[in-house]
Amino acid sequence: xxxxxxxxxxxxxxxxxxxxxxxxxxxxxxxxxxxxxxxxxxxxxxxxxxxxxxxxxxxxxxxxxxxxxxxxxxxxxxxxxxxxxxxxxxxxxxxxxxxxxxxxxxxxxxxxxxxxxxxxxxxxxxxxxxxxxxxxxxxx
Amino acid sequence: xxxxxxxxxxxxxxxxxxxxxxxxxxxxxxxxxxxxxxxxxxxxxxxxxxxxxxxxxxxxxxxxxxxxxxxxxxxxxxxxxxxxxxxxxxxxxxxxxxxxxxxxxxxxxxxxxxxxxxxxxxxxxxxxxxxxxxxxxxxx
Amino acid sequence: xxxxxxxxxxxxxxxxxxxxxxxxxxxxxxxxxxxxxxxxxxxxxxxxxxxxxxxxxxxxxxxxxxxxxxxxxxxxxxxxxxxxxxxxxxxxxxxxxxxxxxxxxxxxxxxxxxxxxxxxxxxxxxxxxxxxxxxxxxxx
Numbered sequence: 001x002x003x004x005x006x007x008x009x010x011x012x013x014x015x016x017x018x019x020x021x022x023x024x025x026x027x028x029x030x031x032x033x034x035x036x037x038x039x040x041x042x043x044x045x046x047x048x049x050x051x052x053x054x055x056x057x058x059x060x061x062x063x064x065x066x067x068x069x070x071x072x073x074x075x076x077x078x079x080x081x082x083x084x085x086x087x088x089x090x091x092x093x094x095x096x097x098x099x100x101x102x103x104x105x106x107x108x109x110x111x112x113x114x115x116x117x118x119x120x121x122x123x124x125x126x127x128x129x130x131x132x133x134x135x136x137x138x139x140x
Numbered sequence: 141x142x143x144x145x146x147x148x149x150x151x152x153x154x155x156x157x158x159x160x161x162x163x164x165x166x167x168x169x170x171x172x173x174x175x176x177x178x179x180x181x182x183x184x185x186x187x188x189x190x191x192x193x194x195x196x197x198x199x200x201x202x203x204x205x206x207x208x209x210x211x212x213x214x215x216x217x218x219x220x221x222x223x224x225x226x227x228x229x230x231x232x233x234x235x236x237x238x239x240x241x242x243x244x245x246x247x248x249x250x251x252x253x254x255x256x257x258x259x260x261x262x263x264x265x266x267x268x269x270x271x272x273x274x275x276x277x278x279x280x
Numbered sequence: 281x282x283x284x285x286x287x288x289x290x291x292x293x294x295x296x297x298x299x300x301x302x303x304x305x306x307x308x309x310x311x312x313x314x315x316x317x318x319x320x321x322x323x324x325x326x327x328x329x330x331x332x333x334x335x336x337x338x339x340x341x342x343x344x345x346x347x348x349x350x351x352x353x354x355x356x357x358x359x360x361x362x363x364x365x366x367x368x369x370x371x372x373x374x375x376x377x378x379x380x381x382x383x384x385x386x387x388x389x390x391x392x393x394x395x396x397x398x399x400x401x402x403x404x405x406x407x408x409x410x411x412x413x414x415x416x417x418x419x420x
Contacts, residue, residue: 006146006286017218071275073251075217078297100275106248108386111353135351135380146286157358211415213391240415246388
């Protein structure tokens with residue numbers, strides 16, 4: 001397995017921390033703005049892929065209806081970062097989503113495995129694509 | 141977003157790993173010793189802030205009563221590390237607490253978002269302050 | 281606490297990401313192949329230690345029966361990495377296992393604390409030993 005510098009790995013982790021805090025805190029335009037203008041989001045369960053910031057923002061907001069006002073938090077782990085010859089970066093990681101309600105209860109959604117393509121634009125990372133595979137669905 | 145070196149980010153992660161293992165394993169004086177002598181802990185839910193190592197140790201021990209002998213574990217994610225001009229370091233991260241009882245059951249407390257101020261003393265990191273915001277409480 | 285470079289810490293994290301994805305996805309020979317030929321796995325709860333790749337593979341497969349077809353995912357946190365004078369690396373971390381069933385439910389096993397000895401073979405990390413202590417069992 002090719003070595004990855006600590007600097008790059010940490011840059012990817014901080015990119016996700018910033019990106020996901022916007023998603024979890026309901027800043028759907030901010031979240032979508034971390035994708036390329038023609039970025040692609042491939043959700044789990046065979047649902048149609050979503051392309052472009054405006055549509056990613058709308059789809060993310062629509063998907064958040066399931067939280068019903070409770071607070072979601074995404075948890076990533078087992079991150080692998082693979083630089084590619086063309087300058088892009090592939091990543092692969094586990095994702096879990098906790099949902100904390102105002103009564104203090106916390107429940108967990110099905111775990112997922114996610115694959116991303118990242119690119120560097122003007123020195124900053126951006127998401128070219130995200131592909132989510134849920135551990136409870138037969139498509140995995 | 142300013143770049144952070146892998147070395148610094150990892151130093152912060154290892155600081156937390158050491159600090160939190162003391163807290164979870166009931167070494168409240170050791171935990172409090174990772175704060176500055178006049179360090180500040182601002183708990184969630186509008187409770188009064190706690191200042192100074194001795195009082196942080198006592199408050200942490202009192203707070204652990206809720207585990208009723210079960211084993212807590214803190215889980216951090218989505219860590220952002222921001223060095224400041226004055227040499228301090230601000231961090232921001234998600235936190236979850238699992239509680240495993242002797243019957244093998246594991247339950248989760250409400251998730252939190254935490255903001256810390258860290259400083260370097262004699263080459264080692266220390267906590268100047270911690271501010272915890274719980275996801276189930278209206279103060280967020 | 282001795283400083284650890286971001287490069288080494290990240291190399292360890294990526295080693296675990298690759299190792300654990302094989303375990304969670306049922307590639308037990310691949311998982312066992314990340315141990316030395318005479319590697320040792322000391323499971324929780326006072327069960328006998330397991331030595332050698334073939335036996336680690338078989339024991340891991342047998343242990344996975346408890347998932348009953350559901351998808352396990354290991355989550356590591358609070359990782360500490362300590363290089364040793366002999367070139368080996370000791371690590372210490374929290375581990376949790378989520379189990380997602382085909383009905384979409386996710387449950388959590390008791391949390392654990394794990395200690396590993398890693399070594400470098402032909403430039404790549406390998407596990408010399410793993411010792412698991414479960415938070416619900418009296419042996420801790």
